[in-house]
Amino acid sequence: MAIQSVFDRLKKKEPLHVYYLYSKENFLLEEALSILKEALLSSAMKDLNCHTFHIRESDISSIISTGYTMPFMAERRVIIIKGMEDINAAQSQQLAEYIKNPCSTTSLVLIAHTGKIEKGNALILELERRGCIFPLNAISKKELPLWVKTGVKNAGKEISEEAVDYLTGMVGEDLMDIKAEIDKLILFTGNKSVIDMADVEAVVSDIKVNSMFDLTDSIGRKDFKSALKALNKIIEGGEQPVRILGMIARQFRILLKIKTLRKKGTPANRIAGIAGIFPYHLDNYIKQSSQFTEDELVDIFDKLHRTDIAIKSERLHRLIFEKLVMDLCLGKVTQSR
Structure with a gap:
């Protein structure tokens, strides 16, 4: 139930x-x-x-x-x-x-x-x-967004889809941690009725978040050296593997969405809103999406799925993530499965 x-x-x-x-x-x-x-x-x-x-x-x-x-x-x-x-x-x-x-x-x-x-x-x-x-069964990944929205609604506010996605991606699946961030968001937004992406970025922004951005941005640019440096910093900071993988997955969901929208001829002034990113970052995401073909992006999601299974069944998380980053940056995503 x-x-x-x-x-x-x-x-x-x-x-x-x-x-x-x-x-x-x-x-x-x-x-x-x-x-x-x-x-x-x-x-x-x-x-x-x-x-x-x-x-x-x-x-x-x-x-x-x-x-x-x-x-x-x-x-x-x-x-x-x-x-x-x-x-x-x-x-x-x-x-x-x-x-x-x-x-x-x-x-x-x-x-x-x-x-x-x-x-x-x-x-x-x-x-x-x-x-x-x-x-009271553990909340699944599928149920988590609704749980977040309900928690925010119970406090008399609403939260955008993009803000929910970013919040759960950054904080992870620990309900206590998410509840703590929701409480901070409620106080931070004051009389504002809708919590948006900017609010979440402001509240959860710290050194850990900045390092996570460095990682996903470096991967998007296929900058292996910078991505590996950011990854090591995050792992040494004690970040949970599921959060690291969640933010990498979010990055590629955005890139695939942008590539698909541009292929359909969607006006640039609408792409940022549909993709759930700030217009200021759009040019950077467009450049990153051009680094990957559509087939590569599809293969990447398969790779992320296999990495998710690996981090839940093995202990060598650093090695697993280093291999993932190497595959994503150096284009080795279509290897045999």
């Missing part, structure tokens, strides 16, 4: 007696928990009616006793149990018995930091029967 669909279900006004949230992503678990607290708890008495326990450090009988306690000057009490991935058989049975006869004014939120659940035990069977298991 798409993560946004899960969040939408959690926001429903009709509260459940129990929620079971599980994911390997701590950020998603915390975000889902925040949504539930907002939906279930009265802001005035939130602290008095919300209790957090850890399964390894708490007595289940005490938790259940708290569950049967009426909320204080509010409609609902929320009990959060973390570490459910470590629950033992006896605890599982006790919670299953409670869920069969829960307190009508209590919502029990069970949180498991795991990518899968152990089916067949009494607790999971009871949870499945009630339809209250919420898997």
Whole structure:
């Protein structure tokens, strides 16, 4: 299930007696928990009616006793149990018995930091029967742009497609990092309603970003020596391989788009907007696109795909990227596959 669909279900006004949230992503678990607290708890008495326990450090009988306690000057009490991935058989049975006869004014939120659940035990069977298991699967690359847009929209703003592409390319796929950059963008743009490319460049611009630009620009110019120097600087700075590859891929998406638009006879004054770049940089991108034929660019995307597989399965990332840069700059992209 798409993560946004899960969040939408959690926001429903009709509260459940129990929620079971599980994911390997701590950020998603915390975000889902925040949504539930907002939906279930009265802001005035939130602290008095919300209790957090850890399964390894708490007595289940005490938790259940708290569950049967009426909320204080509010409609609902929320009990959060973390570490459910470590629950033992006896605890599982006790919670299953409670869920069969829960307190009508209590919502029990069970949180498991795991990518899968152990089916067949009494607790999971009871949870499945009630339809209250919420898997928070990792957000895919395809879902990431929508997740960014939703986060910005929740803050009362919009963000352009080009800005989303640049943001995720520079920051990578770590949700915590992206959320931190979104928060900075919201503050930076003030009363401005739409976040654009210039805003993202201003907020995430630092030495690391400048080095990344040097790398992609050098590759676009087929300047192997400069590209290799920029690559080594980025790797020594501790940049994640997926971010490096993401920005290289973005560079070639732009070059291919520009080459295609020029082939169609698109006016120069429209190309920059369609390609998602500043008009100031257009001439440079046009020069770079002329360095590659259309067939070469198609082969490059295949090469990038194979590099993506390699960096996820091998550890010699520097060697993998050095070979990629050499292939891109020296024209060795059509080698046998």
